[in-house]
Amino acid sequence: SPPERHLTPLARAQARYLVLCLDGVGYDVVEEMYRRGQLRHFHAPVPLIAPFPTLTNLGLVEILAPLGAPPARGYEDYYFGPAANKMEGGFFHRFHRKSFIEGSYRQIFHYHPSPLAMTFEYGVPVLGPWVASRLTLNRIKREFLKSREPVFLAYLDSTDPAAHLGGRWTLRDVLHQVDLLAGQLQHHPRVPVEVVLFSDHGNAFGKWHKVDVGGALERAGLRVEDRLRDERSVVIPQYGLIGAAVLYTQPGREAAVAEILLPTPGVDLVAYRAVEAVHILGEKGRARLLRRGVTFRYEVQTGDPLELLPLVELLRAQGRTDAEGFIHEDDWFQATANHIYPDPVRRLWYAFEGLVAHSASVVISLKDGYYAGSGLVDFLSGFQLRATHGNLRRTQSLGFAMSTSGTLLVPPAPLVPSGAEGSNAEGSGAEGPV
Numbered sequence: 001s002p003p004e005r006h007l008t009p010l011a012r013a014q015a016r017y018l019v020l021c022l023d024g025v026g027y028d029v030v031e032e033m034y035r036r037g038q039l040r041h042f043h044a045p046v047p048l049i050a051p052f053p054t055l056t057n058l059g060l061v062e063i064l065a066p067l068g069a070p071p072a073r074g075y076e077d078y079y080f081g082p083a084a085n086k087m088e089g090g091f092f093h094r095f096h097r098k099s100f101i102e103g104s105y106r107q108i109f110h111y112h113p114s115p116l117a118m119t120f121e122y123g124v125p126v127l128g129p130w131v132a133s134r135l136t137l138n139r140i141k142r143e144f145l146k147s148r149e150p151v152f153l154a155y156l157d158s159t160d161p162a163a164h165l166g167g168r169w170t171l172r173d174v175l176h177q178v179d180l181l182a183g184q185l186q187h188h189p190r191v192p193v194e195v196v197l198f199s200d201h202g203n204a205f206g207k208w209h210k211v212d213v214g215g216a217l218e219r220a221g222l223r224v225e226d227r228l229r230d231e232r233s234v235v236i237p238q239y240g241l242i243g244a245a246v247l248y249t250q251p252g253r254e255a256a257v258a259e260i261l262l263p264t265p266g267v268d269l270v271a272y273r274a275v276e277a278v279h280i281l282g283e284k285g286r287a288r289l290l291r292r293g294v295t296f297r298y299e300v301q302t303g304d305p306l307e308l309l310p311l312v313e314l315l316r317a318q319g320r321t322d323a324e325g326f327i328h329e330d331d332w333f334q335a336t337a338n339h340i341y342p343d344p345v346r347r348l349w350y351a352f353e354g355l356v357a358h359s360a361s362v363v364i365s366l367k368d369g370y371y372a373g374s375g376l377v378d379f380l381s382g383f384q385l386r387a388t389h390g391n392l393r394r395t396q397s398l399g400f401a402m403s404t405s406g407t408l409l410v411p412p413a414p415l416v417p418s419g420a421e422g423s424n425a426e427g428s429g430a431e432g433p434v
Contacts, residue, residue: 015192017151018144018185021063021109022178023056024160024389026202027398029168033175034402041182042197045402049337050201051355052347053244053363054389054396056160058355059200060105069105071357078239080248082358085227087237111143111154129166133158133174137181144185163203164241167386171203182404199399203387204243204368211266211372213245213364220260241373242390246360254361255279261362266370269305269392272362273352280305280348289349295326296345306344311335341392348392365392 027047033039051058057072073079074089077100081088106112113136133156140154156178162170178197185193214224217234225233228250234257235248249257254272261270262281269282278289285303289296298308315321320331332345352359366372371388389396401408 015194016144016149017194017196018140019151019153019196019198020140020178021060021153021155022159022175022197022199023155023157024163024201024203025171025175025199025400026163026204026389026395027400028202028395029171030175030400030402033172038172038176039179039402041179041186041195041404042402043404043407045400046408048198048399048401049342049347050397050399052344052351052365052392052397053242053246054201054391055240055242055244056200057105058351059399061355062350063198063200064105064108067108069108070103071355072105073357074237075246075356075360076237076239076242079237080235080358082228082248087226087235089239106155108153109155110147110149110152111140113139113155113157129158129162129174130170133162133177137177141181141185145188159199160203163205163387165384165386168205171387186404194403194405196401196403196405198401201389202396202398203389204393204395205387206369208369208371208385208388209266211245211264211366211370213247213261213264213372216261216264217257222257222260238372238374239377241371241377241385241388243366243368243371243388243393243396244390245364245366245372247362247364249361251361257362261364266366267364268367269365270362271348271351271365273359278348278352282306289345290326291349292326294329295322296329296332296349297324297326298345299325306341307339308336308344311339340394342394342397344392347397366390368393368395 027045030039030045034042034045051062053075055075057075057077061069061072063069073081077089078087079089080086101107101112113132136156136158140156144152144154156174159171159174162174182195185195214236217224222232222234223229224236226235227233228235228248231250231253233250236245238245247257254274258270258272258279258281261267269280271278271280273279276290280287280289282303282305284307285305286301287305288299288301290299298306298312300309312321312325312327315327315331315335316325321327329346333343336343336345351363364372368391371385371390391397
């Protein structure tokens with residue numbers, strides 16, 4: 001490698017930066033490719049913990065918030081608007097720039113693919129993202145070189161359908177094309193160029209079983225509808241094929257709906273917000289989260305649904321809890337960054353506050369190997385889902401960041417009590433997530 005690759009960006013006079021968001025690329029895939037020498041123009045990746053549910057809208061709103069990104073209209077692009085009491089957005093919404101891009105986090109990107117191209121990628125599995133990724137990367141290169149912006153922010157969506165419908169091979173092929181682009185730009189004769197990559201969430205690969213969330217509700221006597229008509233109505237926006245589900249109910253019905261959903265095969269955790277607390281139900285018990293400023297308390301009612309009690313005891317022993325058991329969010333992060341549910345306290349709270357304009361009544365996190373979502377998308381994909389994201393667990397939660405200029409800074413390794421069950425059940429990055 002030339003010596004200048006190891007200098008910090010500030011040491012590179014008049015350098016330009018291409019900051020490229022890769023939709024749905026998990027840390028595990030990138031780290032494996034890096035170890036094999038297949039991303040040779042980049043330094044080692046670091047993991048990023050996505051907000052929950054682990055979806056693009058929430059991930060990019062949180063990442064781009066310092067640049068002025070507003071809350072997303074919905075968890076996905078087909079969402080329920082409580083004020084109008086109807087479903088909004090959806091398929092045709094994508095083809096109108098004014099509603100799809102303007103006024104959203106998407107307008108912050110200097111380059112964003114056309115909605116038509118993005119739709120083509122999902123409509124033609126494997127071939128769609130393979131072709132579109134090459135076309136999009138060429139456009140990004142062309143627009144970057146034409147631009148005078150010192151920092152050029154671009155979005156590549158092809159990686160997500162490549163993972164969902166093509167699997168690991170297709171995703172690795174797209175990442176190889178990204179690496180080739182970085183190599184071309186680094187050798188550009190006019191000005192030094194650095195490339196920074198990041199993703200909005202991970203993707204878990206495997207065999208998948210669909211969870212019939214609506215069926216579970218209907219068997220209990222409720223009605224799945226497109227608006228809230230009475231106490232038996234439940235609205236479930238379904239746009240993609242994901243490891244989570246969001247539901248809307250009449251106020252006061254959240255707990256009853258959560259109880260109905262908990263025994264459903266494939267459901268890992270059910271959360272809802274009521275009486276200034278976020279309530280969590282799982283196979284291993286029930287608990288609630290309370291917030292006071294930047295501190296949170298995990299209050300167990302039965303069992304330990306998030307598997308956090310050993311960490312709470314460790315933090316208490318280290319003097320990191322106050323007299324009422326509240327713990328600073330930074331301490332929660334450090335203690336749980338490598339947990340089976342990374343940084344779950346903050347992520348569960350903000351699933352209901354701040355990132356989405358119309359937050360859900362109930363949010364479900366499914367087990368790995370299970371998904372919920374649109375029957376139409378299932379049909380268009382040929383029922384060949386190969387990867388998905390959305391849940392609170394590690395693989396679906398961890399995106400990544402990496403750069404051609406050096407390894408990005410990461411915080412100290414998180415606290416892990418000796419022998420704590422589930423504290424690192426699914427592996428972790430060597431230096432801890434960001």
